[in-house]
Amino acid sequence: MSAAGKRVARGLDTPFEERLFQRVVLLVPLAGLALFFLYPLAIVIWRSLLQRDGAVGFGNYREILALDHLWRVVWNSMVMSGLTALICVSLGLVIAYAMSRSRIPLRWLVSLALILPLLAPSLVQALGLIFMFGRNGLLNYLTGMQMQIYGLPGLVIANSMYALPQAVMILAVALRYADRRQYDAALVLGASPWRRFVDITLPSLRFGLLSAGFVCFTVTITDFGNAAVIGGNYRVLASEIYAQVVGQMNFNMGAVVGILLLIPTLLAFYLEKVAAQRGGTQEGAIPVEPDRWAPRDIPLWAASYLTALFLIAIVAVVIFASFVQLWPYKMSLTLKNYNITTHGGYDPLWTSLYASLITATFGTLMLFALVLAQRKMSRGPARLVYLLAIIPVGVPGLVLGLSYVLSFNVKPVFPGILYGSALLIAFCNFYHYHSQGFLTMVTGVRNVPRQLEETVTTIGGGVWANLRDAIIPIMVPTLISVFFFLFMRGMVTLSAVIFLITPKLSVGAVSVMRLDQAGSSTQAAAFSVLIMLTVLAAMGLMRLLLLAQARYNGRPGKGEIAA
């Protein structure tokens, strides 16, 4: 490390421009988190302390913890999310590995299959599962079996579909950066492929694996939608919130369960420790080229293809159902389901598109700024930022949505003016998925070699040159992954948004729910198909633009896992 580099790293001689930049990239995202996450969360905490008798205290907590069925529900949740995380991380590793380290044929098809669960509303995916595996579903009908999908098995399958793409997104980013020289050296020393995997790949993936496991566990322990449709009698904690808030209209008790559900995010303390062991990517790392090796490739590919096939099949059933007269009794084909006359027709779809673009653009910028800031911070504050960024994943959508009503439906012009706007829906969706985006970004930025930045700084490049020449080129694939992830979730997320729509403003995911509530699952399927088409068209267009820009800049665009 050069002397100048050391001085810069220690914050001496830092030019004003750079200090200003550091402030901005830290304070703007923090202000966003404070307003759109901490403030609503504080209100939830406050509500959880308001007792029935009007006093403030821990009475609600005592009451909830004394329920005899609570511990069974907690146990159910742990088993369900534990299984889901295990499946998603192992399967996610296999798929991400196959996609980035082997020359898997039909790579695009696997990529496409993996985004399907992100861009179909979860309600419809659960319907797809029931159409396929239900007691009166296709499979039982065709084979005469009596398979039981309701309960733990169905719940784990449905939640794995939801969590797997998120695991793959993080793991793919983690796998993307590695130094081929390490592998070459190991090869020269005679290490077997298995040893190279265990000694080089796995350690470099440790942070990615833990992050993916954390995300899968937390998003599924807080998710209520699948539990309601396919969980049968298998009660989980998230259904308890629903029962308290929606069933018994007992807000404060619901808030208590919401706060209890934050406990798994305490795991983040450990994650952060691992994150602090910075990535070891060296300056001028030579990317690992995908190669072929049959004994490894064949099982990896088989697992990837089977998973892809499964995901495609479920969505295919939904698409098929959208053209069916009356599933499963009149299977003749029709276009009538696409004639949507429910409140607002197709307008909500455009609102969704608009809000989701804001979610994705704003979110990607905020997260990128935050990781840039966090990278330069000293240990203690970095740790705080890290924890703050990671808590949102532990907040169930229902709780987040209600906390937004409590926080933003206020008389003062600010922030009251946001209530009832598409902007608030956009922000809500971003902060709902803040953690997943952040963890992906952190995984990506760990692989920007510090020496490279120092080199750029040493040769006189300022903040902008550093960003342009050192960080952004390496981060582009990660930025794109996060952008598309936020965009897709913004298009289909229902749980929180349902409390933010107004008579004049609704979104596509709500239309899907309405159609289903009005008794027409085939129309709900049809609307979902249109949402999926809209997302795919928008993503295709954005990719074309990126490609054109990359060509213009003379940089080849890299293929992404999430697009």
Next chain:
Amino acid sequence: MKNTISLLAGLALGVAALPALAGEITVYSALEEDEIAAYLERAAADMPDVTVNLLRLSTGDLGARLIAEAGNPQADVIWGFALTNMLNPAIYDQLAGYDAKGEDALGAQFRDKDGRWFAPTGYVGAFCVNTERLAQLGAPVPTSWEDLKNPAYKGEVVMPDPSSSGTGYLQIAAILQGAGDEAGWQLIKDIDPNMAQYTTSGSRPCRMAQAGEFAIGASLSYVAMQGIDEGYPIQMVIPSDYAGFELEANGLMASAKNPDDAKRFLDWTLGEGAAEAYAARKDLVTIPGVPRSPQAEKAGLPEDLSSVLFPMNFAASGEARDAILTKWRETVGR
């Protein structure tokens, strides 16, 4: 990029920041999508100068929304909202007393003594019976809760969980009020072995029955009627022993920004135009002299509903709620 964002932000806020205009009211409703469309069409014809901005959510979601908004209520009128939920103090306290025109024609049990709500319509607890699936099983069509004890239905009955669904609660309350505590709990216990699932949502059991996933779904009359309308092989059965029902209450929000038009709208919900619209589709109308709807007739509802309905005591069932739910967990244990 930043300019674009601020431009978009401005657009987004513009939509939100419109003040309440004269002649516009905001109505929150839990009525069904298709009936709302029909009623509002009629309302627009009867009151051309009033624009109704309507937010439709399911009963549970709407209740949560109303409580969350209590600090700064947005609605002028609550229209067609389950009475049990309306009586929750967090919502009841937000209502203003208003004696709508025609309210005194309603029976005393269909309106609040302080004038905060009245209920011109309602719905009935009903079984959705999938006749195809039942035929495969070779089991008879059940006609009452007692019938559901038949072991032939093992694993084929679905009903809502009373702790998360108002519909489930109304069914349990009807059984307990009708049979008395001891016999009621015994009945619930006896049916339990046949129950495949206690669902979270109140309409889900009927949806499951209509998809042929289970043979019998205990749900509500309008959900069953929707299914029959869509063409599913569904038969609606109003249990002959303990048919619970729920009233759909209307009320004026104390904070209404446009109380005059809000009151006109409430008057309208009791008027001739609305009554005609109810007669075309509703299964339970409390306004005297309104004939049975064709849908209700097709679905097999009796001419005189009061002959099958068990007289529900809403206030009592609300107070007993916590105790009933606790006991239910103990009895059923799922």
